[in-house]
Amino acid sequence: MARPGLREHARPRRRRGLATCVAAALGLAAVPLAVAEGAVTTLYVGGAGCSDTGSGTATVPYCTIAKAAKVAIAGQTVLVSSGTYTDEVFPWHSGVSGSPIVFRPAPGAAVTISGAKHGFTISNQSWITVSGFTIQGSTSNGIYVFNATGVTLSGNTVRTSGKRVSGATAYGMYLNSMTGSLVQGNLVTDNSASGIFVTNGSTGNQLLGNESSWNAYGYVRNAVGIDLRAPGNLVSGSRVHDNEDSGIQSYPGGDRNTIVGNVSYHNMGFTTAVLSNCSAPPTGNTAGCITGDHGIDDFGVTGSSVVGNTVYGNVSAGINLEGVASGTSTGFTIANNVAVDNAIGCPDGAGGTVKCPRTRGNIRVDSTSQLGTQVDSDLVNLSTAGTMMVWGSTSYTSLAAFRTASGQEPRGIQADPRLADPARGDFTLGAGSPAVDSADSGAPGEATTDAAGQARVDDPATVNSGLGPRAYDDRGAYEYQPSTVSQVTP
Amino acid sequence: MNRSSAPSRLRPLAGAALALGVAVSVAAGASAIAGGATDDAARGPAAAVSRTGPASSVPSPAECTSMRAVAADVAGATSASGTGASVHAARGRAAALARATSSDDVREVAQNLADDLAAYRVALTTASADPGEAREAAGRRADLDVMIRGHVTAMRRLCGH
Structure with missing residues (x-):
């Protein structure tokens, strides 16, 4: 019998098999609880008349998200009304594939979780979706x-x-021991450690289209936009900028990651807020140790691909590969990137560093990381004279000199990529850019869409010079979108 | 607007209940849970027990002992006489602690320590004759050393020191 306003809450008709019940009773298996046919699919949180001893209906919603998290089961969606909550949300049950437990604001609602230890803690529970929340001050x-x-x-x-x-x-x-998961379209900013930290065997995850910026410890250069300490993940379509350390980094443990189609720029630390609690040099400078680092940093890792990224105006070498054990083949591919104006100067706040920039070059491969590294089809440029590339212990001021000495970058280009407006964070390509229709679409990880999700386009005004299954992919994170399109990838 | 109250974690209850094999209550409460919007009272007291239970944040005395041992290892490994092997051993201990603990907080700080010790070891053992590379490695090692000391401090704080 349905009560008014509770039509979604039909009587439970759960029929669990005996074997399942026995298994659960014996603690033999964590079989996720699931919504029975006809049972409630939505739990409500917040609003007038709320009660955590109530039933979570639209008319008697729960007061806290934590309460809903305690009872929600597979297939249920928790809709949260506008407001600021102080809950630590800790789902007590798992969803199942195809029927996750979903947490999200009600349509049109703005929900902030503020001041909790964690906004969301998803520990030993799977198939959980968290979408659309603002979590601050945890x-x-x-x-x-x-x-x-x-x-x-x-x-x-x-x-x-x-x-x-x-x-x-x-x-x-x-993200610790997280597998087969999706982290997409989040803004992760102004935190006191790295924005997104992936560790301890987390693998098979897709980190897509996230923005991670202004993250800083404040007393040591170590906060990264996206920090990978675990293998086999995809980082794509991200915008990482103005972090205290590198934009994206793979550190020991972070082998075989694919870093494709990201924009990493201006990771130069904070130049306007000089902090007083810096550790002593050489960690940082004397007037504020937040100095920034690479656009993409790979340190002591192997088997990864850094493909189709735009890396601009970072304080140290734009794309950096170092620290692979001497004699070990890196299995590393660096291709189709646009790397411009990296390591050509220090921001105001970094002027006191022992040596700034610490490393130079748009692309740098150190002396222990050359074996098995492939570098090709990148576009590099400097607007002022400086180090264009580093191969081993040698710096090169031009791509041509680098190519001659290293044998790498046979298809590399040194030219102005005609980025739309880097000062305002617009790294799309302008008409006539040499990056257009010139990438190697067969490079490992090269995507059929660009960082903005737009399909590869054959610019009719540009002769295709690319390689691979599509000869018209563009270098860098963004595909030039001409007004007249002659071909679009399916 | 603040509609929330203190989180009702019931961690000790969850742990105790599971330890006693009261998981049968989950099955007993399943029909009520299926309604999805029932409160704890309606589901019965045991139905509030998570099937796995939220983890405790508080380290056990044994974990504090382990953390002190790890801290001692780290101090030696990152001293001037530290070697790649000693860093590797300290990292192994930290990682083992991270694997073994049921405390989210202990796991996090131990894992962070293990991660940064792994990076520290690489920075320590990839010494280059090239001055620029050596300087870069030294800078990285110095930054990681600050991080490692921070993790050790966090461990001590977890145990009330």
Whole structure:
């Protein structure tokens, strides 16, 4: 019998098989609970008349997201009304593939979770979706995931996690032993450690279209936009900028990652807010140690691809590969990138560093990381004289000199890529850019769409000079979109 | 607007209940849970128990002992006399602690320590004759050393030191 306003809450008709019940009773298997046919599919949180001892209906919603998280089961969606909540949201059950537990604001609602230890903690639960929340001021990591699969984190804003004090710092998203999951379209900014941290065997994850910026410890150069310490993940379509350390980095443990179609720029630290709690040199400069680093940094990792990225105006070498054990083949591919004006100067706040820039070049491969590294089809340029490329211990001021000495970049181009407006963060290609229709679409990880999700386009005004299955892919993160299109990828 | 109250984590209850094999209550409560919008009272007291249970944040005395041992290892490994092997050993201990603990907080700080020790070891053992590369490695090592000390401090704080 349905009560008024509770039509979605039909009587439970759950029929669990005996074997399942026995297994659960014996603790033999964590069989996810699922919504029975005809049972409620939506739980409501927030609004007039709310009660955590109520039933979570539209008319008697729960007051806290945490309460809904405690009872929600596979196939249920938790809709949250506008407001600021202080819950740490900790789902107590897993969803299942095809029927996740979904947390999201109600249509049109703006929901902030503020001041909790974590905004969301997804620990030992899988098939959980968290979409559209603003999580700020958490005392620990904004979103914490451990031992989970099938997680979707999308469209969230995660900011101001932790404090810029040793022992109190926190990541925006901390993803530990997370597999087969999607992290998409999130803004992760102004946290006191790296924006997105992927560690401890997290693999098979897709990090797509995230923006990670202005993350900083404040006392040591170590906060990265996206920090990979685990293997076999895809990072694509991200915009990472103005971080204290590198934009994207793969550190030991982060082998076989694919870094494709991202924009990493202006990771030069903060030049306007000089902090006083820096550790002593040589860690940082004397007047504020936040100095920035590479656009894409690969340190002591192998088997990865850095393909089709735009890397611009970072304080150290734009794309950096170093620290591979001497004599080990890196299995590394660097291709189709646009790397411009990296390591050509230091920001105001970095002037006191022992040596700034610490490393130079739009692309740098150190002396232990040359074996098995392929570098080709990149477009590089400097607007002022400087180091264009580094191969081993030798710096080169031109691509031609680098090519002659190293044998790399047979299809490389040194030219102005005609970026639309880098000063305003617009790295799309202008008409006539030499990056257009010249990439190697067969490079590992090269995508059929660009960083904005637009299909590859054959510019009718440009003669195709690319390689691979499509001879018209553009170098860099963005595909030039001509007014007249002659061919679009399916 | 603030509609929330303190999170009702019931971590100790969850752990105790599971330890006692009360998982049968999950099955008993399943029909009520299927309604999705039932409160704890309606589901019965045991139905509030998570099937896996939220983890405790508080380290056990044994974990504090382990963390002190890890901290001692790290101090030696990152001293002037530290070697790649000693860093590797310290990293292994930290990683083992991260794997073994049921505390989210201990796991995080131990994992962070293990991660940065792994990077520190690489920075320590890839010494180059090239001055520029050597300087870069030294700078990276110095930054990681600050991070590692921070992780050790966080470990001590977890245990009330």
